[in-house]
Amino acid sequence: MTETETNLYDVVVLGAGPVGENVADRTRAAGLTTAVVESELVGGECSYWACMPSKALLRPVIARADARRVPGLAHLVHGPLDTAAVLAHRDHKTSGWNDDGQVAWLDGIGADLYRGHGRLSGERTVTVTAPDGGERTLTARHAVAVCTGTRAQLPPLPGLADVRPWTSREATSAKTAPARLIVVGGSVVAVEMATAWRALGSEVTVLVRGKGLLPRMEPFAGELVAEALTEAGVDLRTGASVQSVTRQDGVVVAVTDQGDRFEADEILFATGRAPRTDDLGLDTVGLEPGSWLSVDDSLRVNGTDWLYAVGDVNHRALLTHQGKYQARIAGAAIAARAGGAPAPGTGQDGEPWGPHTATADHHAVPQVVFTDPEAAAVGLSLAEAEQAGHRVRAVDVEFSSVAGAGLYADGYKGRARMVVDLEREILRGVTFVGPGVGELIHSATVAVAGEVPLSRLWHAVPSYPTISEVWLRLLEAFRDA
Template sequence: MDEFDVVVLGGGPTGENLAERAHAGGLTVALVEAELVGGECSYWACMPSKALLRPGAARADAERVAGAREAVTGALDAAAVLRRRDSFASDWKDDGQVDWLNGAGITLVRGHGRLDGERRVVVDTPDGGHRVLTARHAVAVCTGTRAALPELPGLAEVRPWTSREATSSSTVPERLAVVGGGVVAVEMATAWRALGSEVTMLVRGQRLLPKIEPFAGELVADSLRESGVDVRFGASVTEVRRDGPVTLTLDGGETLTADEVLFATGRVPATADLGVESVGLDAGKPIEVDDTGMAVGVQGGWLYAAGDVTGRALLTHQGKYQGRIFGTVIADRAAGRELDLAPWGRSVATADERAVPQVVFTDPEVAAVGLSLEQAERQGRRVRAVDYDLGGVAGASLFADGYRGRARAVVDLDREILLGVTFVGAGVAELLHSATIAVVGEVPIARLWHAVPSYPTISEIWLRLLETFRG
């Protein structure tokens, strides 16, 4: 039996950040990880997916500029792209991450950990043994999510791709079917189409990226179709089978054949085999936490959770944000230090509700923070959406010939501050942090007039949005 001040379950970015902040606050920390330290983002999501997407985006940018366009010949070198992807996934080895943990003074425990009552974790170690860890102050669950697969006849035998296979495949499928219309679906359709796959998207609903402003999904759908992707809305899969290729049967009886099929149909919290029942929680459900990260419904104030497993904001950077705050909270409570619980205080994750930033790395890129118009209206706020054609900004026309894009700011009319901002267009990801600062800082529009954008850059969109609002 080993005793630590804090035991962290899950060694992804969220768990690493929480462990580091708890240790920086003076506590001893053990981090339990069953797979690779660095987690989903490092090996099967953020890093490899963006490495797959970047070459296609670079080529597309060049093709939109006269002079550079004529220099672009031939297809992407798929083998070179996959080699570069592998390097960004550290060839699926976690030596560097382990070195960081050791340097930070955090104890790594390899194996599958599960809760076993109050402040107690049992780890099934790789050698077939068991190790019992107890926590003096807190156990923090940072185990993330896993891909959700529908219950379909024949699915298990088909060996479908999830996001893991889609980001780590060593070969380019000739034909790829993508089931879903969210972020993973559109990004992987973009990446594999650029690498030469014939891609068909089967979207059960009527729009892509349904949680973002509607025009974002419309522009992305248009671009996917122009690239050669067959985007089908209102398409539901009723059965799949594999006999060499994969055959998908749709709800109208039509069949589709592909070499691989990616089911990008959502995520579920990784709590099914975590022993949460031993502390009165439901297996397979998110762990609800308050704004300090403490689990709701667990007596004693010792159980915390952070990241995707909480269901608050399923994004790596948001999980890291929670990890930093909640790790500090654990250390402060252990030391008897006073917490700062006011909105935007150092002890609460206020941004989870008011200012979550997200980039979708399609072509065009989608970058959004805060509330959409629909979300703001649903909350009963008095708001106005201010829209502008990004292609009308001088910097955008220099960036690409025939630049297409759109921007929207959602303005709180009572306070004249921004509640949300969305950009769609090539290169807009780097605009997002300015919008995030404006939303988090609740910067009055009157003050934003004095934030002068450099000319001629795409950031001049800020001036155009303010001018449109003032009329």
């Protein structure tokens, strides 16, 4: 092949995390030549610094907690976790931060991998700077897909860089448990890492600027998780805004706006995410560097006919499973447009394409928080549904009313809520909090995404005696309200 032919592809994908991999998988399956550019590890944030390592750390914690609630077993699991074994298991699940397996997978689907930093250098053009400084230009016939995800966002505290704070990456890849850990934040990363490191032996202090934990879920979710963290020995402070952080002789000192002073060996800031678009060459195509990329429901960047932004970078739903869902749709849309066929979805110019659009991003996004107890939700909270103008009613049920919950664990504690649209009699949202509820959420996702009428849900009979019987209790509570 000539140099020009070597660098010409149907599709160029920036970022080889789960989202980029799925875009490439779909475009290659459609017969489109595809290049993938990655500056770090193939497999991305989820594989090495987020989903996989965090859940590997948390699974032993949750399993021990469950065992402690089972008669005949509880007395056998009162000792501490084997921290070294847990960390070794975490390392195994991240393949020791080696991406050979994922590289082989890319090769297996026929995608070409370019190692280095990719930047847009004009329409349908990407310049890749390799680790050795060499440059190569890739040109896309049909589409460039930006799948670069997000990075941790640190607050603008003076001297914070000198403190060498943890972000989610350090929290999931640390080689030892710090004796003392301060966690700043109250959302998912904060509560999951507080759960994990407390169980692995760290003294943990959580400083939350707001009034409670998990502010994007129903209020009772944060309340139940906060209660459990406190019972586990976490020092939880709400209404505590960190004003200064220093490191003195290896000790981190954090001072809040109330003048309270906290010391630790490490400090984790779990205070939000920012798009990895600041050095992506967006300015070369009329977009703002560092911005979130706004897209239509086929994941095409608004105002363009060739640029796609898929996954966290478009700010629709910052979750790996939603990003992979978007990637499947984007890949199908790119392939359909490349072949001249109607692409799935409805585009910015209003043409009808069919049913396959990222509609779940709007009304049926599921999420599980892997704390003890777990918190799981899909769709809209009561407050969100009301703000959206729906006439709704929330129905709550305590899991203590469910026979299967009592069999799952002695003293099972948790709550379920469904948010019912009173005009259409469908579910707008469902939230579960309790041990093991992460495995319940897909049933709720099907009900919300499928807009299943309550009259049909009565005929979806839950098996007895399982925790799923909470569905019957929820329907009965709505009927009797």
